[in-house]
Amino acid sequence: MTLSNDRSDKFLTTCLFCRREFNEILMKCPVCGGPLEIIWLNPKFKVCKSKANIWRYETLLPTFSRVVTHSEGLTPISRIHNVLIKNERYNPTGTYSDRASALIASYIASSNIKRLRIKFTEDFTYSLSYYLNGIAEVDVEVCDNDFYSDELGKLIELGVNLIPSKRTSNNSNALELDYLNPLTIEGLKTIVFEIYEKRIKCEDIVVPAVTGLLTYSLWKGIKELKESGLDVNYNVVSALIKGQSRPKLIPNEVKVVEVGLKTILDVFTRLCRYGIKLKPISTLAYVVAEDLRNSIAVITAGYRPSTKRNVVKGGIKEGIINLLSRDDNLTAYEIWQKLKDFTLRGVYKALKSLELNGVVCSDFEVRNYRRVKRYRLCS
Ligand SMILES: [Zn+2]
Known part of the structure; x- marks a missing residue:
């Protein structure tokens, strides 16, 4: 399922695996099935200040005939103790996935796609279903392990159909979508644009590594700022749980810092006792940022009821x-x-x-x- 873009002269879609190039937005490589990314041919960073959401960076985002937004982005930068944090909890559904969902929902709303099928992914599925409510039917593939998630019930409230992950039927009318797609990358990179727009003085932007997609997206955002001719000195640092293998998506030049599970749990406990509730995975980025000092951690922080x-x-x-x-x-x-x-x-x-x-x-x-x-x- 494809959608040609008004400004296809300004970007190409490239496969991260086989490096083939396409002139349209596709969700995955039609040749090898690999993940795709959008390459801007002549990147220009310009802030559209009248837009109080991620679309303020429209010069480096794909254009759609219908734009969907729920005021995602522009999340606050604050401190927890001495650590500078960008708190992604202040997105509409409470996670940075909303940045991706705004783009994907705009893509779907601007096309004739009426149904899509996604694998259940914590946070992302809920966010996307929230954004697609009233735009398209969503079938969510659920596997055994997903039954432990509280989010399934919330998905039902959004009118989503839960289906077994076994691909018994192949509904040709449904767009199959993974968390890893070029629009997710475009959405997540706006975190870096916001840090730059506020001229935050720091060297490292620390993110937790799960799939490496957030790391990749932020790295891409920094690259585009530099290609726009701006003097940007940020590095992305990827925080990994000790013993986990380095996700393939993380570019070679990105520094990876490993943290032992014990340290993560100690800091998680310490923060909880202060009444500060971080997601355990966010604690990983917090620990590394605390150690690096001149840095900002991209995390999701809420507080206990x-x-x-x-x-x-x-x-x-x-x-x-x-x-x-x-x-x-x-x-x-x-x-x-x-x-x-x-x-x-x-x-x-x-x-x-x-x-x-x-x-x-x-x-x-x-x-x-x-x-x-x-x-x-x-x-
Ligand atoms: Zn490919």
Whole structure:
């Protein structure tokens, strides 16, 4: 299933295995079945500041007749203790997969694909199903091990069909899609663009390695910034659990740091006791970033529900939560106007704390060339 692209003169799709080139977006190599990536022939990095989502980097993203977005991207950069983190939890479904889903859903919505079939992949399947809700039918192939995942129930709520992974029937109307596809890479690379746009001063961008796809995508993003003529000195560092083999997707020039399981569990426990809930896999990147110092870790950090209940206590925060439970999407200024008993500075401080604790979420909107932050309760 293919879709020719308006700007196919500006990119090629290349197979990472056999290096064959194609002039259209394909989900996998039609010759060898290998993964594909999009190569920009004349890359130009330009930020479209009116867009408060990943489409602000449209000059280095494929163009589609219908663009799907749920305000993914522009995730906050903050600190956990001394470690600078880019917290991908603040994406619509709480993971960086949403960046990939925005592109894939736009591709599907712009084509005549009405049905697709994907293998269950934690986080990604949920994110993509969320984005495709109302756009296409989704069949999710489930295998025995997937039964341990809590996400299956959430998928049903999104109207997804769960089917056994055995390929008994071959539905020719359905597009078969893997997590590893050129649009996922294009979506994930926007993490680097955001770090660059904010001119974050650091050397290393640390990501956990599972399949190596996130590492590859960020490495590609840095390469494109350099090819755009920009002076960029970031390196991607891939954090791997000791004993695991280096994923083939990780480019040779990328540094890989191995961490023992004991260290990961110790740090995971230490952070949990502080009430900071990282995914265990995110802890891997956190440990390496803590060690490297001049770095930023790309992680998914949330907080335990018990911590949420604690922060709800206290006048100003309670006031904000009550207000946002009735009146959604307010700016800090609007909140302050409605809570006259507090100072504007106090409102900002409370909002920052509530946001870091995962109670309040925000979206950006552009008004008169200014980016306006609007707050709501996290769902
Ligand atoms: Zn190939």
